[in-house]
Amino acid sequence: MCEMEINGLKMPESMDEKTRSQLCPVVYAVSKLGGKWKLIVVHNLIEGPKRFGELRRAIPDITQRMLTLTLRELEEDGIVNREVFEVVPPHVEYSLTEIGQGLETVMSSLGDWGRSNFQQRRNAVA
Amino acid sequence: MCEMEINGLKMPESMDEKTRSQLCPVVYAVSKLGGKWKLIVVHNLIEGPKRFGELRRAIPDITQRMLTLTLRELEEDGIVNREVFEVVPPHVEYSLTEIGQGLETVMSSLGDWGRSNFQQRRNAVA
DNA sequence: AAGTATACTAACAAAATTGTGCCTAAAGGA
């Protein structure tokens, strides 16, 4: 289950279970996408580039600070691209990198699950 | 993007953007699967039922307390099933409910992304 | 001259999450 190839080599059998589990692609993915806002921000960038303020309006409960922090981390992890236009007032656009766009499948399956889970639980009550 | 049907009815246009964004299936899904360990635990239950201790060994960094809390929440959200065998010493088995199993697609796409992201970033350095 | 807009940063405070250590029950084995 937790195989992750390194330079085409499978993980060595010798590796202990702890180190090995940390190399699981799912665990790896989760480590990059954890945090309250990461997936929400990615979700909002799926449709295309957005400015800082647009993101803020699209995610009503996030604070400026948290949006900044989240974007910085996503940028560091190569998921989000930050493009600064040298004008005044400042204009900064955020978009998904190639890696970030790779999350489209994840986002859509998450959406599918959300929809059907929501329905099933509604029906269970009714 | 953020459509979620309620009993076959689309979300009313009248709803404000804040409430609406909270009804987005992706936002909904993320709200259920947020938290540091949720997805990791689900990931470990994909292959089949596991006992408390097995999960604990499979997730070396989780503490008993966090595993308990995480399982409780997943149970409340109808994602995980808890089956108690009345024997001594106690035997409790955790498994994915139908809703939980619906996450298989999410988990595998997450795994795919983890794998390719990992590779791309390695190559970028090399 | 004052106000507006944009995209922030910094200092600090509060809240949520996570971790640690110790305790329990009940049966069986040494």
Add this chain to the structure above:
DNA sequence: TCCTTTAGGCACAATTTTGTTAGTATACTT
């Protein structure tokens, strides 16, 4: 009789995350 096993509970502490408030720069508009 004491130790082991399993699946936790409970109190407290530390850490991380999140939120609040105030402030910055620059040009344009009124």
